[in-house]
Amino acid sequence: MTTIITTLKTPAMVSLMGPFTAKPxxxxxxxxxxxxxxxxxxxxxxxxxxxxxxxxxxxxxSGVLELIRAHSxxxxxxxxxxxxxxxxxxVIAGVLEALGLQASxxxxxxxGGNWLFGIGLAMFGLMFGAFSLLFAQVAxxxxxATILSYSWLGLLYVIRMGTDVKNPxxxxxxxxxxxxxxxxxxxxxxxxxxxxxxxxxxxxALTTLVGATRDxxxxxxxDRAGRKHASVFLAGPLSLIARLERTSTIIWLVGLxxxxxxxxxxxxxxxxxxxxxxxxxx
Numbered sequence: 001m002t003t004i005i006t007t008l009k010t011p012a013m014v015s016l017m018g019p020f021t022a023k024p025x026x027x028x029x030x031x032x033x034x035x036x037x038x039x040x041x042x043x044x045x046x047x048x049x050x051x052x053x054x055x056x057x058x059x060x061x062s063g064v065l066e067l068i069r070a071h072s073x074x075x076x077x078x079x080x081x082x083x084x085x086x087x088x089x090x091v092i093a094g095v096l097e098a099l100g101l102q103a104s105x106x107x108x109x110x111x112g113g114n115w116l117f118g119i120g121l122a123m124f125g126l127m128f129g130a131f132s133l134l135f136a137q138v139a140x141x142x143x144x145a146t147i148l149s150y151s152w153l154g155l156l157y158v159i160r161m162g163t164d165v166k167n168p169x170x171x172x173x174x175x176x177x178x179x180x181x182x183x184x185x186x187x188x189x190x191x192x193x194x195x196x197x198x199x200x201x202x203x204x205a206l207t208t209l210v211g212a213t214r215d216x217x218x219x220x221x222x223d224r225a226g227r228k229h230a231s232v233f234l235a236g237p238l239s240l241i242a243r244l245e246r247t248s249t250i251i252w253l254v255g256l257x258x259x260x261x262x263x264x265x266x267x268x269x270x271x272x273x274x275x276x277x278x279x280x281x282x
Contacts, residue, residue, distance in 0.1 A: 001026055003269070003276045008034055012265040015161040018180035019168045027108020033117065033184040041124045041179040042157065044093065048086060048129035049149040055082035056133060057142040079133070079211045083204065086129040094122025113185040116193070123196040124179045128153060130203040137210040147247050154255060161258075175199065 007013055008020040008031070017038045022030045056079065059065045065078050074080075098118030101109060132149040139145040156176040163170040163177065171177030178192035233239045242249075274280045 001031065003273045004031055007266060007269040007273065010266060010269060011165055012262045015165050016259075016262045018160075018164050018171075018177070021168075021183070022186055027106075027185070029106040029108035029110075029113065029185045032106060033113070037117070037120075037182065037184060038180050040121060041176070042153075044090075044121050044125035045128035045153050046150075047093075048090070048125045049132045049146065049153065051086060051089060052082065052129045052132035053136055053142050053145045053149065055085055057136040057139065057145040061142050076208060076212050079208060082133060086126055086133075090122040090126045090129070093125070094118040097121055108185055110185065110188075112188045116182055116188050116190065117184050120179060120182045120184070120193055120196075123193050123200065127175075127196045127200045127203070130200045130207065134203055134207040134210070137207060137214055143244070143248075147251070150248075150251055154251060158258070 005020060005026060008017065014020070017035060020034050022034065059068075059078065068078060069075075095118060098115045101114040101117055102111065128149075131152055132145065135148040135152070136142075136145040139148055153176075156174055160171055160174040160176045160180075163174055164180075172181065178195055181189060181192045183189045231243075234243055
């Protein structure tokens with residue numbers, strides 16, 4: 001336990017998972033929340049990005065939305081259905097997370113912390129789902145909406161990394177940092193959940209307003225003019241795919257580099273963890 005906490009307090013781990021602010025006596029539940037909350041928020045946000053784009057912009061690209069709107073349905077019905085889908089998915093995920101923690105029997109856990117963990121993750125995911133729904137109105141394709149959503153998520157994550165290392169008080173302004181301010185199994189702070197709800201409502205209202213005035217298949221961002229003559233490198237299917245996925249590939253490579261450098265900087269303390277843990281030695 002001591003070695004794990006020492007590792008969590010290193011600058012690399014602080015940038016990756018947020019500052020470890022718990023006070024002794026420490027417990028398994030406190031360490032679990034400190035290690036997992038920021039990362040699980042990242043995965044929940046990615047899940048919501050997928051469902052949000054798939055339920056909106058992808059249906060427009062495939063022509064499904066145009067067929068649906070040819071019937072007697074409201075102009076905002078598709079967007080409302082996407083919002084409802086995200087709400088249901090996140091509520092189910094949050095409840096299952098809370099019940100799973102309740103059933104785990106971890107030392108140091110409590111019911112308030114378990115439900116804050118589940119509800120906090122659900123609202124965090126729903127907030128980024130709202131951002132993705134807005135980007136789906138801004139972009140002119142599902143690929144563009146996905147790139148904008150992941151770029152926004154990555155930007156906020158990297159900003160949070162910097163503020164956590166330099167001054168954790170500034171993390172309140174990063175939006176992403178709200179999830180680590182919950183202080184689960186410590187003070188069980190519900191304030192950040194309120195901020196997530198407020199942000200989700202604001203972005204959701206803005207998305208609904210934009211979606212009600214936008215034409216099907218169009219985006220707020222202007223289309224770029226194409227070249228008169230295509231590059232010779234686009235002659236084959238593999239080179240065409242590489243060109244289409246160029247931006248996504250660059251984003252993932254940068255993200256992998258940052259995570260790789262962060263993990264590589266804590267390999268020394270990983271050895272100390274193995275030496276001090278009898279179970280690991282066995």
